[in-house]
Amino acid sequence: MQIELNENSRAWQQAVRHYVDTTLIPREVQAESNAGELPPEIMREIQDQALALGLPGMDAPARYGGMGLGMVDQIVAWEALGRATNALCWCFPEAQSWMYQACADSEYQLESYIRPLLEGRRREAYAITEAESGSHEVINSSATHTGSGYLINGEKWFVTSGNLADFFFVQAKTAEGSDALFLVDKDSAGIEVVENPLFSHTFPSHHPTYRFTDVAVPERNRIGGPGSGMDYSRSWFRHERMTIAARMLGAAARMIEEATEWASQRQILEEKLIDKQAIQFMLADSATELWAARLMTFEAASASDRGEDLKAMHNRCSMVKLYVSEMANRVADRAVQIFGGRGYMRENVAERFFRELRVDRIWEGTSEIQRLIIARSLLKRGLDGM
Numbered sequence: 001m002q003i004e005l006n007e008n009s010r011a012w013q014q015a016v017r018h019y020v021d022t023t024l025i026p027r028e029v030q031a032e033s034n035a036g037e038l039p040p041e042i043m044r045e046i047q048d049q050a051l052a053l054g055l056p057g058m059d060a061p062a063r064y065g066g067m068g069l070g071m072v073d074q075i076v077a078w079e080a081l082g083r084a085t086n087a088l089c090w091c092f093p094e095a096q097s098w099m100y101q102a103c104a105d106s107e108y109q110l111e112s113y114i115r116p117l118l119e120g121r122r123r124e125a126y127a128i129t130e131a132e133s134g135s136h137e138v139i140n141s142s143a144t145h146t147g148s149g150y151l152i153n154g155e156k157w158f159v160t161s162g163n164l165a166d167f168f169f170v171q172a173k174t175a176e177g178s179d180a181l182f183l184v185d186k187d188s189a190g191i192e193v194v195e196n197p198l199f200s201h202t203f204p205s206h207h208p209t210y211r212f213t214d215v216a217v218p219e220r221n222r223i224g225g226p227g228s229g230m231d232y233s234r235s236w237f238r239h240e241r242m243t244i245a246a247r248m249l250g251a252a253a254r255m256i257e258e259a260t261e262w263a264s265q266r267q268i269l270e271e272k273l274i275d276k277q278a279i280q281f282m283l284a285d286s287a288t289e290l291w292a293a294r295l296m297t298f299e300a301a302s303a304s305d306r307g308e309d310l311k312a313m314h315n316r317c318s319m320v321k322l323y324v325s326e327m328a329n330r331v332a333d334r335a336v337q338i339f340g341g342r343g344y345m346r347e348n349v350a351e352r353f354f355r356e357l358r359v360d361r362i363w364e365g366t367s368e369i370q371r372l373i374i375a376r377s378l379l380k381r382g383l384d385g386m
């Protein structure tokens with residue numbers, strides 16, 4: 001089920017796959033039995049290897065020291081990373097290309113916030129979602145102009161990696177009703193953790209709720225011009241929707257391979273489990289859906305590299321996220337079933353992905369929100385314009 005890649009992309013795929021197979025996967029069970037955490041020295045080693053591979057700068061332009069990879073090569077890397085639990089493969093910060101566009105006019109922002117991500121010296125988190133609604137981009141947090149800067153007030157939910165980050169991208173509304181994006185240091189006065197809930201998955205990256213009370217943010221920490229805040233968040237959504245899909249391709253492939261291997265050696269009375277057609281059908285459906293998912297993801301990545309129209313890309317990223325996340329959840333459910341009781345054990349790959357992949361139908365826009373985006377695109381541009 002190979003996707004045609006050039007020689008450089010294949011070498012890159014092998015390098016990331018080697019990292020995943022030799023460094024991440026062997027530590028999954030240890031992390032899972034310890035709330036997703038590994039001893040700090042091992043975590044450091046894993047992070048250093050990610051840095052040496054250049055993973056934090058995959059999307060960062062080469063002129064800023066990044067790898068400047070196209071979307072296809074990024075998908076290649078994230079697909080390989082997705083074979084391991086997200087508890088471990090998310091061990092590095094990401095300096096994404098939209099950040100360089102958004103902060104292009106500010107040497108201060110590039111040097112103090114974006115370059116340290118590339119070099120693995122700082123970690124970021126995104127604070128967009130609020131209690132009232134995550135689905136509809138309704139931002140109630142306020143940014144009040146004070147002359148020398150802004151005072152931010154509001155509450156942000158599900159701030160992924162908030163516990164590990166040292167700064168946030170915060171979305172807030174100015175008094176003029178403009179959506180604005182700010183770089184906010186986590187140790188700023190007025191930021192407090194309201195709650196740090198437990199979630200289904202076991203990741204060292206937590207998702208705390210933060211309250212911002214009169215948090216003073218200097219003028220120079222506002223990103224871009226008036227009204228551009230939500231545009232940057234949408235760039236982030238597009239990037240995340242594609243990379244989430246890529247990770248799920250890797251997860252689904254691994255589950256299909258491991259379930260096939262298990263069924264091939266599992267003896268049920270006089271027969272191998274793999275000889276039962278009921279099992280073969282589950283594997284056949286999974287492999288077929290994975291193939292379709294890989295084709296659409298790589299085609300969307302190629303379209304992005306070809307410079308396809310942004311609106312068409314926005315729609316395609318939604319289609320990819322919708323289809324691949326639902327496909328991977330179906331594969332996880334079947335894989336648990338094929339493993340039987342063992343598929344319900346925490347040390348089993350299918351059990352872990354069964355829990356981990358569920359959120360991929362929720363975050364970065366739920367499946368329902370992706371369907372709304374796709375339907376709107378169909379109504380506006382027709383099938384040929386999607």
Ligand SMILES: Cc1cc2nc3c(=O)[nH]c(=O)nc-3n(C[C@H](O)[C@H](O)[C@H](O)COP(=O)(O)OP(=O)(O)OC[C@H]3O[C@@H](n4cnc5c(N)ncnc54)[C@H](O)[C@@H]3O)c2cc1C
Nearest residue numbers: 126127128129133134135158159160362363364365366368
């Ligand atoms: C583990 C985790 C990590 C997250 N990390 C981050 C993060 O780092 N930063 C951040 O800003 N946010 C983050 N989020 C928030 C996430 O993006 C939101 O949870 C998600 O967008 C859904 O918003 P909501 O939870 O408010 O659900 P709601 O908006 O309340 O939706 C509830 C349900 O209603 C459905 N629904 C809503 N509107 C419609 C409609 N018009 N038609 C049909 N159905 C509809 C939704 O699909 C959903 O099923 C994270 C969430 C989770 C669970």
